[in-house]
Amino acid sequence: MAGNIIALLCLVALCKAIDIDTLKLEQVLILSRHNVRTPLTAKLESYSSKVWPKWNASAGFLTEKGARLEGYMGKYIAEWLDSEDFIEGCPNEDEVLIYANTKRRTLDTAKAFAESAFQNCNLTVQHYENIEVFDPLFLPILHNTTEAFKNQVREEMENKLREMNLTEAYIELSKILNLRTSDICKKLYLCELHLRRDEIVLEDGEEPNVSGPLDIGNSIVDSFIMSYYEGMPTSEVAWGEIETDHQWNLISQICKENQNIRFNLTKGAKDIARPLVKYMFDIFKEGNPKFTLLVGHDSNMNSVIRAFDFKPFVLPEQFEPFPIGGKVVFQKWSDISGQYLKVEYVYPTTKQLRNGDRVTLLQPPKKVVLELNGCEISQSGYCPWTDFMKLNVYS
Ligand SMILES: *[C@@H]1O[C@H](CO)[C@@H](O)[C@H](O)[C@H]1NC(C)=O
Ligand SMILES: *[C@@H]1O[C@H](CO)[C@@H](O)[C@H](O)[C@H]1NC(C)=O
Ligand SMILES: *[C@@H]1O[C@H](CO)[C@@H](O)[C@H](O)[C@H]1NC(C)=O
Ligand SMILES: *[C@@H]1O[C@H](CO)[C@@H](O)[C@H](O)[C@H]1NC(C)=O
Ligand SMILES: *[C@@H]1O[C@H](CO)[C@@H](O)[C@H](O)[C@H]1NC(C)=O
Ligand SMILES: *[C@@H]1O[C@H](CO)[C@@H](O)[C@H](O)[C@H]1NC(C)=O
Numbered sequence: 001m002a003g004n005i006i007a008l009l010c011l012v013a014l015c016k017a018i019d020i021d022t023l024k025l026e027q028v029l030i031l032s033r034h035n036v037r038t039p040l041t042a043k044l045e046s047y048s049s050k051v052w053p054k055w056n057a058s059a060g061f062l063t064e065k066g067a068r069l070e071g072y073m074g075k076y077i078a079e080w081l082d083s084e085d086f087i088e089g090c091p092n093e094d095e096v097l098i099y100a101n102t103k104r105r106t107l108d109t110a111k112a113f114a115e116s117a118f119q120n121c122n123l124t125v126q127h128y129e130n131i132e133v134f135d136p137l138f139l140p141i142l143h144n145t146t147e148a149f150k151n152q153v154r155e156e157m158e159n160k161l162r163e164m165n166l167t168e169a170y171i172e173l174s175k176i177l178n179l180r181t182s183d184i185c186k187k188l189y190l191c192e193l194h195l196r197r198d199e200i201v202l203e204d205g206e207e208p209n210v211s212g213p214l215d216i217g218n219s220i221v222d223s224f225i226m227s228y229y230e231g232m233p234t235s236e237v238a239w240g241e242i243e244t245d246h247q248w249n250l251i252s253q254i255c256k257e258n259q260n261i262r263f264n265l266t267k268g269a270k271d272i273a274r275p276l277v278k279y280m281f282d283i284f285k286e287g288n289p290k291f292t293l294l295v296g297h298d299s300n301m302n303s304v305i306r307a308f309d310f311k312p313f314v315l316p317e318q319f320e321p322f323p324i325g326g327k328v329v330f331q332k333w334s335d336i337s338g339q340y341l342k343v344e345y346v347y348p349t350t351k352q353l354r355n356g357d358r359v360t361l362l363q364p365p366k367k368v369v370l371e372l373n374g375c376e377i378s379q380s381g382y383c384p385w386t387d388f389m390k391l392n393v394y395s
Pocket of ligand 1: 056
């Protein structure tokens with residue numbers, strides 16, 4: 001009788017007091033962004049007459065340091081899995097899935113992770129058969145190409161553009177570049193970023209895009225951020241012009257807005273991320289593999305997070321909205337009374353990346369608990385697995 005009453009109270013109180021010491025880790029699925037890469041475009045020269053830093057690899061490749069840092073993340077995750085008695089030694093082939101987009105940087109990130117997390121286990125990185133094209137699973141495009149849907153998405157993007165105010169960020173960036181003395185100013189009269197308008201580009205089969213100062217600013221600030229992570233001397237990171245966190249936060253607003261406008265969309269994100277979210281739910285439903293790592297891009301992190309409908313969150317000690325090497329870690333836990341979901345954003349801080357710090361259980365990367373609308377979490381961050389599975393409208 002007393003037991004029944006306790007069980008009933010427990011139901012009423014949503015089992016807030018889960019005994020975390022008795023929880024057992026049953027399944028892990030990680031959605032990850034690749035690690036430190038070279039800038040996506042090498043065509044930035046015209047935006048400043050100053051000398052741009054040289055990169056060792058072609059545009060958009062994982063750097064050597066990026067591979068090393070991803071190895072640290074792999075090792076850290078393996079230590080954690082080991083401490084939870086989840087996987088010890090080499091896993092069976094069917095227990096683990098390492099799957100990456102077809103880009104060099106995502107494949108190399110997955111390889112660096114796997115070789116370090118599962119050392120000497122000879123795991124292969126799985127990928128879409130045609131390595132020449134973007135894997136449709138990761139390709140962040142609109143799948144519903146009806147005019148009605150495209151108009152809805154366009155309208156939301158336009159509203160977001162209208163609400164955004166990057167004047168201060170653009171002025172700061174123009175100052176850092178000394179845009180007035182650049183070729184682009186002399187030849188194409190682009191001398192002030194904040195005076196130009198952005199245009200939304202929605203083409204079938206292409207990523208939702210914005211052309212104009214937002215895209216230009218995003219490419220430039222991204223190259224500064226990567227050179228900072230890569231550990232270039234201060235004089236080569238934006239020519240030593242960024243001296244405070246305030247400046248970093250100000251100019252990285254441009255990258256945040258670029259992501260926000262293109263992929264953080266009410267209806268659009270569910271459509272864009274549908275293949276990936278369905279794939280993830282299928283793995284949860286199946287209960288297999290036990291451990292999955294999916295490696296994609298910030299556009300995937302963004303659209304998947306929005307499609308799942310996570311509550312807004314803040315990632316301290318980072319200036320990127322979806323940090324490089326960052327991982328959304330979905331965990332299924334169980335105890336005698338049920339199964340639970342916990343989701344954490346695990347990511348290296350800007351300082352850990354720049355310093356090339358090894359992350360370990362004692363010096364961990366940052367962890368932020370995420371909460372889904374529709375799956376209320378306990379104080380320790382767990383929500384009922386059955387509530388989570390009810391959110392699967394994809395099968
Ligand atoms: C470029 O790569 C080579 C070998 O891959 C390495 O020895 C060198 O230090 C790298 N240079 C820079 C500036 O990263
Ligand atoms: C590693 O895996 C590959 C591909 O699955 C296989 O061809 C190779 O023989 C394996 N090597 C060892 C040492 O097990
Ligand atoms: C595409 O979007 C339109 C407009 O929102 C909607 O009416 C239609 O059902 C959607 N089609 C599919 C296949 O989801
Ligand atoms: C945008 O921000 C700037 C300063 O940050 C302010 O002066 C300006 O009025 C704002 N513009 C709009 C349209 O709100
Ligand atoms: C977005 O538009 C810009 C400017 O037109 C272009 O340079 C860029 O390649 C486009 N990006 C994608 C992913 O299509
Ligand atoms: C995405 O949009 C929501 C609602 O519009 C907002 O609360 C959230 O902060 C945005 N996320 C990012 C990373 O910009």
